[in-house]
Amino acid sequence: MELTTPAPTPGPADGIRPGMTPAKAAAAVTDAVLADLGSGRHRGVVVDSPPGAGKSTLVVKAAAEIAGRGDALMIVAQTNNQVDDLLLRLAADHPELQLGRLSAADYRPGEELAALPVRIAGKAADLDGCEVVVSTAAKWALVDDRRWAWAIVDEAYQMRSDALLLVARLFDRALFVGDPGQLDPFATVDAAQWHGLTYDPSQSAVAVLRRHNPDLPVHRLPVSWRLPATAAPLVSEAFYPFTPFRSGTEKHERSLEFAAARHGDPYDDVVDVAAGSGWGLLELPSGYTLPSDDETVRTVAELAARVLVRRGTARSERGTNPLDAGRIAVGVSHREQRSRVEAALRRIAADVPGAGDIVVDTANRLQGREFDVTVFLHPLSGRRDATAFHLETGRLCVLASRHRHACLVVARAGIPELLDAHPSAEPVHLGLPVSFPDGWEANHAVLATLEGNRVRV
Amino acid sequence: MSAVAALGRLRAAATGYAQPAATVRHRHLSDRPVVFVPYAMSGEAFAPLAALVGDDPAAPHLLIVPQPRDRDRRFGHVADLAAVLLPYLTEWLAKTETIERKNDDPYERAVDAPQIVVPSPAGIEYVRLLGRSTRFRRTDGEYAVDPDVPLLGRWCTYLAERARTPGSSLLLAMTDLLARTWATGQSDLENGELAALLGWIDPDPGRTGAETAREAEGAAPAGPATDPKFDERLAPMIAAYDHAQRADDPRAGARAEERIRDALGGELMPTWHRMWRGLELLRELPVGASVAGRWEIDRMSYSLFSADLAKPDSRPQPRTPGAVAAAQQLVRRETAQARLEAEQLRDDPLLMAEARLAGQAFRGDIVAVEADRMVTEPGKKQARPRPLLVLRTSDEPLMTLDTELECVERPKAKAKLVAVAESAQGGTLDVRLELTGGMGRGKTPEEGSVPETGELLTWTTAAPGFRGGPKWPEPEETPWTHGGPPDPDGGRPEGAAEDDDDPGAEEPWS
Numbered sequence: 001m002e003l004t005t006p007a008p009t010p011g012p013a014d015g016i017r018p019g020m021t022p023a024k025a026a027a028a029v030t031d032a033v034l035a036d037l038g039s040g041r042h043r044g045v046v047v048d049s050p051p052g053a054g055k056s057t058l059v060v061k062a063a064a065e066i067a068g069r070g071d072a073l074m075i076v077a078q079t080n081n082q083v084d085d086l087l088l089r090l091a092a093d094h095p096e097l098q099l100g101r102l103s104a105a106d107y108r109p110g111e112e113l114a115a116l117p118v119r120i121a122g123k124a125a126d127l128d129g130c131e132v133v134v135s136t137a138a139k140w141a142l143v144d145d146r147r148w149a150w151a152i153v154d155e156a157y158q159m160r161s162d163a164l165l166l167v168a169r170l171f172d173r174a175l176f177v178g179d180p181g182q183l184d185p186f187a188t189v190d191a192a193q194w195h196g197l198t199y200d201p202s203q204s205a206v207a208v209l210r211r212h213n214p215d216l217p218v219h220r221l222p223v224s225w226r227l228p229a230t231a232a233p234l235v236s237e238a239f240y241p242f243t244p245f246r247s248g249t250e251k252h253e254r255s256l257e258f259a260a261a262r263h264g265d266p267y268d269d270v271v272d273v274a275a276g277s278g279w280g281l282l283e284l285p286s287g288y289t290l291p292s293d294d295e296t297v298r299t300v301a302e303l304a305a306r307v308l309v310r311r312g313t314a315r316s317e318r319g320t321n322p323l324d325a326g327r328i329a330v331g332v333s334h335r336e337q338r339s340r341v342e343a344a345l346r347r348i349a350a351d352v353p354g355a356g357d358i359v360v361d362t363a364n365r366l367q368g369r370e371f372d373v374t375v376f377l378h379p380l381s382g383r384r385d386a387t388a389f390h391l392e393t394g395r396l397c398v399l400a401s402r403h404r405h406a407c408l409v410v411a412r413a414g415i416p417e418l419l420d421a422h423p424s425a426e427p428v429h430l431g432l433p434v435s436f437p438d439g440w441e442a443n444h445a446v447l448a449t450l451e452g453n454r455v456r457v
Numbered sequence: 458m459s460a461v462a463a464l465g466r467l468r469a470a471a472t473g474y475a476q477p478a479a480t481v482r483h484r485h486l487s488d489r490p491v492v493f494v495p496y497a498m499s500g501e502a503f504a505p506l507a508a509l510v511g512d513d514p515a516a517p518h519l520l521i522v523p524q525p526r527d528r529d530r531r532f533g534h535v536a537d538l539a540a541v542l543l544p545y546l547t548e549w550l551a552k553t554e555t556i557e558r559k560n561d562d563p564y565e566r567a568v569d570a571p572q573i574v575v576p577s578p579a580g581i582e583y584v585r586l587l588g589r590s591t592r593f594r595r596t597d598g599e600y601a602v603d604p605d606v607p608l609l610g611r612w613c614t615y616l617a618e619r620a621r622t623p624g625s626s627l628l629l630a631m632t633d634l635l636a637r638t639w640a641t642g643q644s645d646l647e648n649g650e651l652a653a654l655l656g657w658i659d660p661d662p663g664r665t666g667a668e669t670a671r672e673a674e675g676a677a678p679a680g681p682a683t684d685p686k687f688d689e690r691l692a693p694m695i696a697a698y699d700h701a702q703r704a705d706d707p708r709a710g711a712r713a714e715e716r717i718r719d720a721l722g723g724e725l726m727p728t729w730h731r732m733w734r735g736l737e738l739l740r741e742l743p744v745g746a747s748v749a750g751r752w753e754i755d756r757m758s759y760s761l762f763s764a765d766l767a768k769p770d771s772r773p774q775p776r777t778p779g780a781v782a783a784a785q786q787l788v789r790r791e792t793a794q795a796r797l798e799a800e801q802l803r804d805d806p807l808l809m810a811e812a813r814l815a816g817q818a819f820r821g822d823i824v825a826v827e828a829d830r831m832v833t834e835p836g837k838k839q840a841r842p843r844p845l846l847v848l849r850t851s852d853e854p855l856m857t858l859d860t861e862l863e864c865v866e867r868p869k870a871k872a873k874l875v876a877v878a879e880s881a882q883g884g885t886l887d888v889r890l891e892l893t894g895g896m897g898r899g900k901t902p903e904e905g906s907v908p909e910t911g912e913l914l915t916w917t918t919a920a921p922g923f924r925g926g927p928k929w930p931e932p933e934e935t936p937w938t939h940g941g942p943p944d945p946d947g948g949r950p951e952g953a954a955e956d957d958d959d960p961g962a963e964e965p966w967s
Contacts, residue, residue: 162784168936199780339855
């Protein structure tokens with residue numbers, strides 16, 4: 001995660017005043033963004049969006065605004081799933097727009113997308129006449145015979161700056177949208193050699209863009225519609241210390257109710273704790289383990305299955321819905337952990353129908369997704385050392401901000417002690433922008449909240 | 458740390474002897490490498506103190522600088538080094554082969570290339586600093602240096618840059634090579650010191666590796682950093698040399714220089730022997746099957762660099778790369794890293810064991826084959842051969858369904874994971890695979906291209922495809938998002954890094 005420079009506090013320009021309702025405050029920022037896009041004064045506009053703050057809604061609105069003026073628009077997303085999701089949203093909200101999707105030869109649209117009048121082609125020339133063309137950054141990099149007046153770069157904080165370098169020649173002006181608190185893009189080789197260069201290719205697209213264009217307007221969406229009132233203050237304080245945001249709902253607007261506990265064991269206890277406070281920590285005895293030891297994997301899977309077994313009901317401003325498997329997710333750090341938890345859930349599915357349908361994924365792939373209840377395995381659980389990978393605040397931030405109601409954490413005891421015993425010993429590079437927040441401090445902030453909601457196995 | 462690596466270390470610690478961490482050698486070793494053991498003066502950013510260098514274990518060149526702070530002696534030392542290294546670095550260009558290229562002119566590729574081995578990664582960093590401090594030196598006017606000095610600087614810069622490409626073997630660090638091949642009972646930090654690391658692997662007679670390593674703890678370090686105790690011994694000798702210089706007493710000066718030479722030789726020689734012993738041990742291992750392919754890329758890189766160096770308008774490498782060059786370097790190295798990982802895995806059953814334990818590969822007997830199965834895939838008109846294989850394994854594949862797989866024993870074969878189920882035989886799994894490639898273009902699979910019942914095969918996730926790289930913008934087309942085209946006059950905004958290829962540019966420490 002990175003906040004390359006403390007982002008500007010939204011001033012009068014964004015029209016936020018104390019006492020405004022969340023909806024009004026959010027609308028004021030959206031209006032300010034659209035005004036900047038229309039003013040023609042800026043080559044680029046940056047919008048920071050905390051988790052669940054309506055980023056996609058903003059992208060769709062901005063796309064309609066730009067296309068509505070008659071400007072050709074390209075949208076750069078990072079994955080094929082993101083491209084498809086955006087097209088579905090655009091087609092639903094603005095059926096009047098002629099949409100195009102630039103795709104690899106072996107791409108097959110899903111049923112929903114195939115039913116829409118979206119033109120799909122492998123060459124940009126075959127999409128001439130489309131008002132909005134959407135594709136992945138990797139695919140855009142292969143286009144070289146077209147140019148667009150505007151681009152919207154989605155998930156721009158997850159895009160590496162070398163990928164932006166490959167597509168920036170395609171557009172004159174651009175809107176960059178993303179969440180600065182999520183996982184930074186990474187390199188598979190040591191990138192220290194380029195640290196300190198203003199165009200460091202291992203940094204995010206927005207970091208490089210802003211270092212070269214410090215005058216670009218930066219807006220910030222002020223309200224998280226996803227995170228409940230129990231989570232927004234913690235996530236905001238721990239991961240966005242200079243750019244606070246608030247929850248769009250009050251505590252009484254959401255609730256989670258479960259059927260009476262059958263076993264009365266620690267699993268039931270921690271589910272009840274989380275239903276009340278929004279957070280729950282199920283603590284295993286301390287120990288040094290491999291990344292996916294049997295006990296931990298089994299506990300994570302059991303807990304997720306227990307949430308399902310307890311037949312919860314989620315009540316929110318959107319109405320009331322049963323807590324079925326599709327509304328529950330498990331988050332982990334490593335792919336091996338994902339595979340093992342998935343396998344464990346498939347085994348449990350024999351006794352707990354639906355357990356096999358619970359989404360299990362790594363933090364990287366959970367970015368941008370939303371569930372009612374999440375269960376995550378703490379990245380530092382069972383470790384002897386606190387490496388940069390495991391301390392990365394973006395990872396913890398993603399895992400702790402996917403839920404609308406409650407977040408359950410499984411961890412071995414001893415993480416605060418591990419953090420204290422292992423101060424970060426990463427080399428300091430000259431000329432590298434200071435990144436906030438500090439992983440050590442953010443980890444402690446989250447643990448302090450979990451401490452008060454702990455149940456021991 | 459993987460489970461296999463952890464097990465190797467535990468076993469080493471328990472037995473007192475290093476354990477295999479690889480079953481093959483994953484790097485190319487030249488028949489005639491040059492070993493280079495440099496020492497730098499402590500407390501200075503970059504002041505060469507001494508070097509043992511050469512391709513003959515029995516006859517090293519010992520080059521020393523009696524007063525490392527003396528700039529003339531410093532660049533004189535680099536010139537001495539160049540006299541040893543430059544002939545070695547260029548002699549391989551005499552024998553070349555012509556290589557055709559797609560979309561480009563053919564070029565001459567050296568059939569073999571030089572190889573320099575230093576004790577540790579810090580030695581590679583020393584080579585980089587050597588290049589950085591010399592490649593911009595003037596060869597005329599005030600403070601002129603020998604023309605070989607900036608030339609060696611450009612070679613050193615090239616070699617140190619090349620060493621950053623995963624899998625390259627032109628410039629290697631001995632501790633990297635050894636630690637990649639053997640697991641010891643000590644930490645990575647301790648493995649960074651050649652004497653201790655080699656102690657574990659090659660113990661003294663009658664002692665365990667652990668004992669030999671502990672014994673080696675007080676030994677002279679492999680450099681480039683010196684032992685502080687040695688510095689204290691050296692300081693009065695350098696003072697004596699300075700005194701003789703000031704007194705204009707050539708005989709006393711020569712005597713002092715001789716004493717410094719003896720002291721440095723005594724300090725460096727144990728490392729020299731360890732380096733050659735390490736090479737000997739590494740040569741005993743069979744070489745990985747893909748090593749020759751990676752060495753070919755090294756030979757290409759070496760030949761292209763030499764050709765560029767020979768051009769009249771050739772300039773020293775810039776101090777920092779531009780935006781486009783930096784991005785290209787990163788992407789190329791990541792591609793090399795992915796290729797290296799995939800190749801090493803296929804070359805080495807021990808690395809494959811790690812992948813199998815992590816669920817990223819599996820090995821077992823083919824127990825059933827449906828060879829004549831045909832499937833019409835969505836979007837295709839014709840049915841294609843898609844034989845079905847059932848493989849029985851005691852491994853636990855943890856890939857998602859539809860994962861694309863490749864086979865170690867049948868490198869051409871490609872398959873897709875269809876299902877995993879408990880087998881009739883307890884404790885094993887039956888993995889169903891659909892063969893999707895490597896069967897030729899015909900309507901029926903080519904003869905012998907479908908595995909048969911009873912074959913023992915290892916499957917792992919397909920390596921990333923190595924398609925042609927993306928089309929990068931020219932430096933003068935650098936977009937506004939990345940600062941725009943570099944200004945040829947060097948007037949960039951504050952904090953911006955600039956390509957500074959002015960040959961007269963002063964280095965901060967010179």
